[in-house]
Amino acid sequence: MDGRDAVRIYVSADMEGVGGIVLREQVRRGEAFYDEGRRLYTREVNAVTDALFACGADQVIVKDGHGGGLNLILEELDERALYAVGATPMERRFPGLDGGLAGLDGGVAPGPDGGAATRLGGGMESGPDGGFAGRDGDFAGRDGAPDGAFAGACLVGYHGMAGTLFGVRAHTYTPTEWQALELNGRPVGEIVIDALLFGLRGVPVLFVSGDEAACREATAHLPHAVTLVTKWGTGQHAALIKPPKAVRAQMGAALASAMARAADAPPLVWPGPYELRIRFAEPAQADARHYDGVAAERIDGVTAVYRGADLLDVLSRAL
Ligand SMILES: [Zn+2]
Numbered sequence: 001m002d003g004r005d006a007v008r009i010y011v012s013a014d015m016e017g018v019g020g021i022v023l024r025e026q027v028r029r030g031e032a033f034y035d036e037g038r039r040l041y042t043r044e045v046n047a048v049t050d051a052l053f054a055c056g057a058d059q060v061i062v063k064d065g066h067g068g069g070l071n072l073i074l075e076e077l078d079e080r081a082l083y084a085v086g087a088t089p090m091e092r093r094f095p096g097l098d099g100g101l102a103g104l105d106g107g108v109a110p111g112p113d114g115g116a117a118t119r120l121g122g123g124m125e126s127g128p129d130g131g132f133a134g135r136d137g138d139f140a141g142r143d144g145a146p147d148g149a150f151a152g153a154c155l156v157g158y159h160g161m162a163g164t165l166f167g168v169r170a171h172t173y174t175p176t177e178w179q180a181l182e183l184n185g186r187p188v189g190e191i192v193i194d195a196l197l198f199g200l201r202g203v204p205v206l207f208v209s210g211d212e213a214a215c216r217e218a219t220a221h222l223p224h225a226v227t228l229v230t231k232w233g234t235g236q237h238a239a240l241i242k243p244p245k246a247v248r249a250q251m252g253a254a255l256a257s258a259m260a261r262a263a264d265a266p267p268l269v270w271p272g273p274y275e276l277r278i279r280f281a282e283p284a285q286a287d288a289r290h291y292d293g294v295a296a297e298r299i300d301g302v303t304a305v306y307r308g309a310d311l312l313d314v315l316s317r318a319l
Pocket of ligand 1: 014015016065066067
């Protein structure tokens with residue numbers, strides 16, 4: 001490093017908005033086209049990380065945010081980034097975001113002597129308590145951890161919120177359970193909620209890729225973010241697509257422009273207190289929850305409201 005602060009970028013990746021992905025069979029383990037979906041997803045994520053390193057990133061963490069969180073083809077991943085895999089609850093949705101991974105034994109900033117992943121492996125085996133034991137859900141506070149602030153986040157392969165007109169694979173977190181979410185009276189999906197989670201850490205979203213519905217949703221709330229459209233939905237399961245190779249080829253210019261705006265991009269912050277309204281698909285889904293009538297209230301057969309001053313607390317209880 002040349003004296004400047006390391007530039008860290010967090011990539012949250014989903015499958016549905018990736019170039020070439022349209023059908024459920026491409027995004028569900030065990031389905032006929034899942035292997036194809038994984039390949040498209042992995043190659044697009046690699047194109048993103050490659051573009052980020054090419055335009056000045058020193059450290060990239062990629063979260064596999066789809067389903068159970070292990071869809072990327074591990075053997076094909078770009079060796080310079082680190083990957084958060086496996087499912088995590090809402091309050092730890094982006095592992096490594098707090099303080100990066102810089103405090104791990106051996107460090108992770110890519111250096112001349114080898115890949116970050118190799119040295120992360122070394123770190124996991126060392127330490128008096130077996131490595132990760134004793135931390136509070138992230139990597140901050142580990143011995144010698146420098147300020148691991150992230151300069152920005154990228155939402156790759158995202159999709160429109162549940163109910164979006166012509167949103168390819170549009171949904172909000174679960175494929176079928178939720179018809180709609182509203183936060184403080186505004187309809188929200190995964191793009192806004194994830195941007196708010198990054199915003200809680202002071203991290204601006206710089207880039208969003210996905211179908212045209214996802215990009216439109218992003219632009220409405222994140223006017224500073226650069227968007228890259230991968231396809232135009234003609235239905236929930238249908239689209240006019242760009243060839244995946246073309247999408248990957250466009251990542252370099254799109255991310256260069258996103259990174260160039262990083263210094264001016266504000267984190268997304270909505271003032272509290274917060275009220276999150278959930279409309280379920282079925283009354284039974286709302287029946288299964290606990291309501292105290294104040295912080296969580298059942299409004300009707302399919303509607304529940306969660307309230308609180310702390311956004312993370314509200315999201316963690318509700319989602
Ligand atoms: Zn997904």
